Amino acid sequence: MARAAVLGRLNWQLGSVAELVQETPRVSSLVLDLPEWPGHLAGQHVDVRLTADDGYQAERSYSIASAPEDRRLAITVERLDDGEVSPYLVGEVQTGDKIELRGPIGGYFVWRGNDDRPLFLVAGGSGVVPLMAMIRHRAAIKSTTPTRLLYSSRSQEDIIYRAELDALSAAEDSLTVAHCLTRKQPPGWRGYARRIDRAMLEEVAWPKEQNPIAFVCGPTPLVEGVASLLVDMGFDAASIKTERFGPTGG
Amino acid sequence: MSFISRGFRGKRRDTASSSRVPPGQYVVNDFPVLSAGPTPRVALSEWTFVVEGEIDQPKKWTWEEFRKLPAEEVTKDIHCVTKWTKLDTVWSGVSIDTILDGVETAAEYVMAFSYGGYTTNLPLEDLTGGKAWVAYEFDGQPLHPEHGGPARLLVPHLYFWKSAKWVRGLRLVNEDQPGFWESNGYNMYGDPWREQRYWGD
Numbered sequence: 001m002a003r004a005a006v007l008g009r010l011n012w013q014l015g016s017v018a019e020l021v022q023e024t025p026r027v028s029s030l031v032l033d034l035p036e037w038p039g040h041l042a043g044q045h046v047d048v049r050l051t052a053d054d055g056y057q058a059e060r061s062y063s064i065a066s067a068p069e070d071r072r073l074a075i076t077v078e079r080l081d082d083g084e085v086s087p088y089l090v091g092e093v094q095t096g097d098k099i100e101l102r103g104p105i106g107g108y109f110v111w112r113g114n115d116d117r118p119l120f121l122v123a124g125g126s127g128v129v130p131l132m133a134m135i136r137h138r139a140a141i142k143s144t145t146p147t148r149l150l151y152s153s154r155s156q157e158d159i160i161y162r163a164e165l166d167a168l169s170a171a172e173d174s175l176t177v178a179h180c181l182t183r184k185q186p187p188g189w190r191g192y193a194r195r196i197d198r199a200m201l202e203e204v205a206w207p208k209e210q211n212p213i214a215f216v217c218g219p220t221p222l223v224e225g226v227a228s229l230l231v232d233m234g235f236d237a238a239s240i241k242t243e244r245f246g247p248t249g250g
Numbered sequence: 251m252s253f254i255s256r257g258f259r260g261k262r263r264d265t266a267s268s269s270r271v272p273p274g275q276y277v278v279n280d281f282p283v284l285s286a287g288p289t290p291r292v293a294l295s296e297w298t299f300v301v302e303g304e305i306d307q308p309k310k311w312t313w314e315e316f317r318k319l320p321a322e323e324v325t326k327d328i329h330c331v332t333k334w335t336k337l338d339t340v341w342s343g344v345s346i347d348t349i350l351d352g353v354e355t356a357a358e359y360v361m362a363f364s365y366g367g368y369t370t371n372l373p374l375e376d377l378t379g380g381k382a383w384v385a386y387e388f389d390g391q392p393l394h395p396e397h398g399g400p401a402r403l404l405v406p407h408l409y410f411w412k413s414a415k416w417v418r419g420l421r422l423v424n425e426d427q428p429g430f431w432e433s434n435g436y437n438m439y440g441d442p443w444r445e446q447r448y449w450g451d
Contacts, residue, residue: 009450014253047447049274050255058260059274059333084261084276092257100253105448107434108286220283224396227288237288238367244284 010102012049013037017097018072023160027126028090029065029076032099037073040064042137043110043130043215043243046075046103050085060085063129063217063243064104067136076160078126078245109215109243113137117213117239118146118206122196122226124218125153125160127245131215132161135168135175144174150204151177152196152222155184178204196222198229208234217243267337270327272442275335281388282334283396286430290366290395290416297400299384300419301349304357309349313400317386319344324383326406328413329442341404343385346377349420357422361429362403365416369429371438372405372412374422381407384417409440409447 015032022028045063066074079090093099111119111134119138121131128151138147153159159179169177180192180200192200206212214235216226223242230240271277294313301309311319323342329335360377363369376382385404386393393399398415405412411431432438437446445451 010448047274050258050260051253052258052260053254056260056262057274058258058276061332088255088258097256098253100255105435108430220396224283224289231288237290240288242285242287244282 010105011036012100012102014098014100015073017093017095017099020093020095021074023076024158026079026090026158027076027160028079029074030089030093030099031066031072031074032101034073034101038104040068040073040104041107041110041112042068042133044104044106044133045130046073046101047105048075048085048089048099048101050088051100058084061105062089063133065129065132065136067133067140069137069140076126076129076132109217109241111137111213111215113141113143113145115213116145118210119148120205120212120214121147121149122214122216122218122222123149123151124196124222125158125245127216127218127222127243128160130217130243132165134215135165138175139168139172144172146206146210147175148204148206149175149177150180150196150200152180152182152218155181156186156189196226198232201226201229201233205230205233205235208236211236212239214240215243216240218245220244270337271335272329273445274447275329275333275442278334278336281336281339281397282330282332284330284332284411285396285415286368287366290364292365292395292400292416294400298419299349299401299417301353301422302419303361303422304355304424305353305422309353316344316384316401319348322383324404326404328406328410331409331411331436331440331447335442339406340389341383341385342387342390343383343401343404345380346382346384346420347380349384350378353422355422357424359423359426361421361423361427362412362414363418363421364414365418367430368414368416370403370412370414371426371429371432372408373426373439376405376408377420381405407441409437409442411436412440 015034019031049059062075065076077089297313383404386401403414403417
């Protein structure tokens with residue numbers, strides 16, 4: 001195909017693990033040195049391929065967590081105990097190990113930062129990862145695009161990037177972060193203490209008159225529920241972009 | 251195999267099904283949902299299915315008319331580009347051979363289009379000859395909207411993004427133009443056995 005020839009193949013490349021960051025008890029970020037990385041857009045993902053010594057291979061997709069401007073590429077992985085790839089990436093991998101991957105992949109669930117529309121980001125669990133790439137990109141380019149993140153986690157200790165989100169939202173009036181904790185709340189918790197519902201979205205989302213763009217990423221029930229409520233609230237369906245991270249995977 | 255992931259063993263699958271799993275895929279038992287935006291709401295009273303484009307007489311069915319077309323039940327393995335494969339899925343619907351019965355066209359390609367604006371491109375010959383259906387039941391039940399109901403295209407020999415959810419019609423075209431995912435980094439053809447996931451694969 002002529003098109004393929006022009007665009008070229010996404011070749012497998014080897015990165016070495018420069019740093020491991022434990023984000024929560026079950027989630028780690030792998031920060032990679034990738035000499036041949038072509039660059040990416042905030043929201044894109046990579047395919048990771050693991051190879052056993054007898055040639056057996058397993059592949060999975062992971063969202064990129066780092067901003068395009070960051071010196072190194074980071075992916076953030078949630079360990080699924082019955083998974084195949086995530087228990088290796090979160091548990092087995094050590095600094096200095098090599099990881100084979102290709103990317104960047106996906107041209108739709110991306111935010112380029114060249115658009116004035118207010119951003120409404122909704123995350124469930126590790127669905128925050130591609131949204132964090134957008135928030136980091138926004139900070140790196142000093143964008144003042146009005147941005148709100150509504151982020152649902154099971155408990156406070158499950159909040160990924162908590163300190164960084166606190167710091168970024170404290171430093172920049174145009175970014176606000178609202179947390180909800182669905183299973184367990186610490187004493188004195190002032191955020192939401194229930195699953196995302198319409199009343200919560202009406203409090204946190206930009207009014208439809210401001211023509212916001214929404215990115216929603218998380219497990220399927222959250223994504224389906226939030227996208228459907230936003231349509232009910234009058235959001236333009238074409239301005240709601242969704243991505244899934246369900247229990248399937250690993 | 252030049253590179254080995256230090257310490258990786260993996261979960262081996264049983265050999266009986268491994269010949270049915272394309273490279274880079276793994277078997278799931280649930281049915282994951284993937285879509286790029288909100289699930290469109292399509293009332294059956296307003297649903298229609300059309301065949302248009304390079305055809306003398308465009309064809310159109312209402313839901314009632316469509317459900318009167320001869321139906322088939324098929325059991326197929328399906329392969330999603332996000333790496334999951336689901337074996338032995340059971341669908342009911344109408345063969346594209348039935349839908350295109352009597353149609354004469356010089357077109358070699360098809361753009362499938364959906365409620366909600368989704369599109370995907372396929373060669374016509376990949377839809378005919380007992381290879382593709384418009385399915386409205388999964389596992390004996392009406393197809394759930396999250397999985398593409400009221401009706402979705404079913405083209406199980408290609409990656410599953412080609413099996414357009416919420417399908418509204420087929421446009422017969424002379425040139426292969428990229429659909430939604432094909433414009434966003436995914437392969438024009440999408441053969442799972444050749445691992446044609448992305449541009450250039």
